[in-house]
Amino acid sequence: VVIDCQYWCEKTPRNVMFFSRILKCFGAKLRILHVVRDGRDVVCSVHPSAPDRYWVEPKRWVKEVETGLVLDGHPQVMTVRYEDLVLCYHETVQEILGFLSLQHVPEMDDYPMNAKVVSDNAWFEPARAISAGSVGRWRNPMQRERVDCLLAEPGACRLLSRLNYDMVGG
Numbered sequence: 596v597v598i599d600c601q602y603w604c605e606k607t608p609r610n611v612m613f614f615s616r617i618l619k620c621f622g623a624k625l626r627i628l629h630v631v632r633d634g635r636d637v638v639c640s641v642h643p644s645a646p647d648r649y650w651v652e653p654k655r656w657v658k659e660v661e662t663g664l665v666l667d668g669h670p671q672v673m674t675v676r677y678e679d680l681v682l683c684y685h686e687t688v689q690e691i692l693g694f695l696s697l698q699h700v701p702e703m704d705d706y707p708m709n710a711k712v713v714s715d716n717a718w719f720e721p722a723r724a725i726s727a728g729s730v731g732r733w734r735n736p737m738q739r740e741r742v743d744c745l746l747a748e749p750g751a752c753r754l755l756s757r758l759n760y761d762m763v764g765g
Contacts, residue, residue: 606630608651608659609659611629611659611660611662611663612659612662614627614629614662614663614665614666614672615665615666618666618669618671618672623671625671626671626672626673626694626695627666627671627672627673628673628675628691628694628695629663629664629666629667629672629673629674629675630674630675630676630677630680631660631663631664631674631675631676631677631758632676632677632678633676633677633678633730633731633733633755633758633760634653634656634657634660634745634751634754634755634760635733635738635742635745635746635755635760636729636730636731636732636733637650637651637656638651638652638653638656638733638741638742638744638745639732639733639735639738639741639742640729640732643719643720644719649741653744653745653747653748653751654748656745656748656751657748657749657750657751657754660754660758661750661754664754664757673690673691673694674758675687675690675691676758676759677730678727678730680725681725681726681727681730682727682730684725685704688703706722706724706725707721707722707723707724710722
């Protein structure tokens with residue numbers, strides 16, 4: 596198989612299970628951005644097409660984040676917190692561009708207005724402006740039981756701490 600592309604962006608969370616194989620297959624030019632999100636928000640996210648169930652179980656969050664962090668520090672892998680991307684967009688994007696050896700272009704600051712892809716049949720809704728609206732939803736007292744399920748999962752607190760998530764105030 597000959598693959599002729601310069602950039603490829605793919606966001607399937609379970610691909611973390613294949614980071615090592617992907618690195619081996621694509622070689623030294625490949626760069627992987629491993630985007631992680633506060634597990635408390637992740638496990639509180641309701642499935643868009645099934646509002647009576649959650650999107651991700653606590654055990655899955657722990658397993659996938661642990662697996663992705665195995666390559667933390669690898670020169671071809673950069674771990675980025677979702678919260679940093681939405682709360683400190685410009686600084687975080689500059690770090691990402693440096694890692695990818697890319698230059699900033701003004702169109703990046705006006706997403707999705709300048710996006711080449713604004714919808715896809717795999718998306719639940721069209722592209723929308725970056726927003727921090729989903730950050731910290733786990734703090735809602737109605738989510739306490741769900742958050743406690745995550746915190747009881749072996750390894751969850753260690754991961755949240757390793758990723759510098761505030762463990763106080765929940």
